[in-house]
Amino acid sequence: MSESRRTEKATAVAAWEALFRAQVTVMRSLNADFPGGEISFNEYDVCFNLSTQPGRRCRMRDLTGHLLLTQPSVSRLVDRLLARGIVEKQPDPTDARGVIVALTPHGFDVYRQVAVQHAASIAQQVGAGLSDTELRTLTELCTKLRVAVGSTPARRPARALADADTVTA
Numbered sequence: 001m002s003e004s005r006r007t008e009k010a011t012a013v014a015a016w017e018a019l020f021r022a023q024v025t026v027m028r029s030l031n032a033d034f035p036g037g038e039i040s041f042n043e044y045d046v047c048f049n050l051s052t053q054p055g056r057r058c059r060m061r062d063l064t065g066h067l068l069l070t071q072p073s074v075s076r077l078v079d080r081l082l083a084r085g086i087v088e089k090q091p092d093p094t095d096a097r098g099v100i101v102a103l104t105p106h107g108f109d110v111y112r113q114v115a116v117q118h119a120a121s122i123a124q125q126v127g128a129g130l131s132d133t134e135l136r137t138l139t140e141l142c143t144k145l146r147v148a149v150g151s152t153p154a155r156r157p158a159r160a161l162a163d164a165d166t167v168t169a
Contacts, residue, residue, distance in 0.1 A: 043077060
């Protein structure tokens with residue numbers, strides 16, 4: 001590997017570590033400051049994602065794709081929200097096996113009340129060390145990174161590829 005490629009790799013790793021550590025620190029702080037009287041931080045994430053969908057509803061499998069939780073964890077979370085009338089489940093008219101999760105009017109009201117307080121906390125926490133210009137730059141960079149990574153097919157690690165070649169050879 002060339003020296004410049006090693007440097008690029010080291011720079012990318014350092015950037016990832018800085019991004020990851022910042023995200024963990026901010027998330028812990030936001031979670032500690034979360035106004036969780038009626039819904040938890042993870043329940044809020046479900047409500048937020050549903051609120052951004054057309055009709056405030058989406059397939060369970062699509063909802064799971066938006067969250068950093070496993071499918072069984074999302075199912076349990078949705079069931080807890082269902083029991084409190086915050087969401088409802090509906091059959092998917094296009095797929096008998098699918099389930100649609102929808103934010104109820106009560107659920108949307110709960111979400112909005114929490115969202116106002118949570119947004120103030122986000123503004124305080126994320127804006128603590130950054131100017132408006134830096135916040136805009138951060139948004140642009142994170143969006144650019146998300147789009148670039150999202151458009152690149154996932155690659156298996158070299159070790160897995162070498163093992164696969166051994167198995168099929």
